[in-house]
Amino acid sequence: MKALARWLLLLLIAACALELFFIARIALAATVDPQSTAFQRSEAWRIATHKNLRWRQEWVPYARISDNLKRAVIASEDDGFATHDGVDWDAVEKAWQRNALAEERAARQAASRRPPKIVGGSTITQQLAKNLLLSGERTLLRKGQEIVLTYALESMLSKERILEIYLNSVEWGEGVFGAEAAARHYFRKSAAQLTAWEAARVAVMLPRPKYFEKLPNSAYLAGRASTIAARMRSAELP
Template sequence: MRRVLRLLGLVALCALALQLALVLRVGLMRFVDPQSTTFQRSEILRLARERGEVPWLQQWRDYEHIADTLKRAVIASEDAGFADHGGIDWEAVERAWERNQRAEQLAQARNARLAPGRAARPARIVGGSTITQQLAKNLLLSPERSFLRKGEEFVLTLALEALLDKRRILELYLNHAEWGEGVFGAQAAARHYFRTDADRLSPMQAARLAVMLPAPKRFEKRPGSAYVSGRAATIVARMPAVELPS
């Protein structure tokens, strides 16, 4: 029994040490621009394995050199309460949970009506993650989905909010967000899709980039689709009301 308790104690200490190391890395980000994220490194390995090469576009841009249009568009599209919440928008989480429950029920009913032999389609799951949560996940965590990883995400989200200001969080997010296969950060996205720089994006260009964020690999195939255009117009209408971190 003592050996079991010692083993459990060691496991707990290792888990605590890992969390402290991650929090220390977050603290360093107040002063140091991270060169890559855990998600980006996993993408590099995937591209190298599947293609034998790594097509890559990324160039850091300081907060002042990213257009306010893009900042407003991303907040309007991804996290309207960014300036006010403490990292986790519990109302958004609750709304996402309710939508996912309804989607699961509809998927079950739809699949029950399928003819024998036809493959069932899973429910379409939506997330309620804030910009800070997305940054925590992409910066430091693995892409797997589990309750343990979600718990780590919450811890790192709170650490980001405690140790960094909103301006720095948004700067990190915009420089490491994925906008297509091998396309990371606002500058790379602006050059790739519009042949301009990140500080010169028009409201509509910025809104189109914001629309792509939930599924960049899907939308990069049809960046001018009717859905992207319509959703972008909605975001442009919301942008004037967005409060930017100072």
């Protein structure tokens, strides 16, 4: 029993140390631009072990990212970004309901062996917490940690800084990270020069960027981009 208690104590100390490390990383990010995220390092390793590493990323300050792109990403990914406290509980509840229905349909169609489509409901801040600091696994423990770090980000960083880091680090294709790399990869121009339609076009790629990179003429992308472009006028910037 003493040995078990000792191991449990060590695990608790390790968990606390990890959380303190995460909090320190977030505090540092308030003034220092992150050189990489946990997701980027994971992707770099995956790409390097399977093929020649092609990597595009260039940090640009918030002012040098087109407001069109900021509005498009907010309209597409998190229309309440400027006002919520980090977690949109209504969106989370709706995502759980959609996932439950998807799992029920998959169970009824078990013979097809097609996995249900899982949707997230994560805000921009939650996505940043996950990509910046956490692994890509989907467990309740990891989701709980994501929510804790989300509130830490919201309390220690401004909304503008959260959006700046997000736009500079989010994936937009195979080895393509950040707004500047995406703008140059898809439109041969800087992130500051993106038009409203161009911004909407890249914003709608975010849920599945590597997939849509291979389908540049997708009818879905064109239709969804038009929808987001129409919503951009009402998107509130921080």
